[in-house]
Amino acid sequence: MKKTILLIEDNEQNSYLTTFLLETHGFHVATAADGAIGIDAATKLLPDLILLDIQLPLMDGYAVAKALREIDALKPIxxxxxxxxxxxxxREKCLAAGCTGYIEKPINPETFVTEISTFLRS
Known part of the structure; x- marks a missing residue:
């Protein structure tokens, strides 16, 4: 069964590249263009992993991470x-907000999938 990754990203080019890389490696990708939509999608999908941009409109990624961590069903994700x-x-600010890991943009297409795979639950 394919692992599902929720990508919360407002930049279309970043979203396209990330989705392409992940789908090419067999993942199912759901996308959300802002934090509120992302929180709703995470609650409904219960994805295997969430990729979160920090610089989002309306609600920044720090607030999104904190909100996601307050939802019991999402705590292990x-x-x-x-x-x-x-x-x-x-990096420390991201981790303090509730993120499990941190990857700098621009992403490296050659190593990105391997990097995020280390965070996936078995």
Whole structure:
């Protein structure tokens, strides 16, 4: 059975590339263009993994991660921040908000799927 990944990303180009890479490697990808839609989708889908952009409209990724972590059914699901925020302390801020991991943008197409695969539950 295919693993489902929820991608919460507002940039169409980033969403396209990420979805292409993941689907090429056999994953099912659901997308959400903002935090509120992403939270709703996560609650309904219960994906195997959530990829979360931090710089989102209306509700930033930190708030989204915190909201996702407040939902009991979503607590065991890994949330990976995929963000262009790469200053000192940004990784720690993502982890403090509830993210399980952190990947800097731009993503490396050659290593991205391997990176996120390490966070998937068996």
């Amino acid at each position: 890994p949330i990976i921040a995929v963000t262009s925020y790469a200053m000192v302390g940004d």
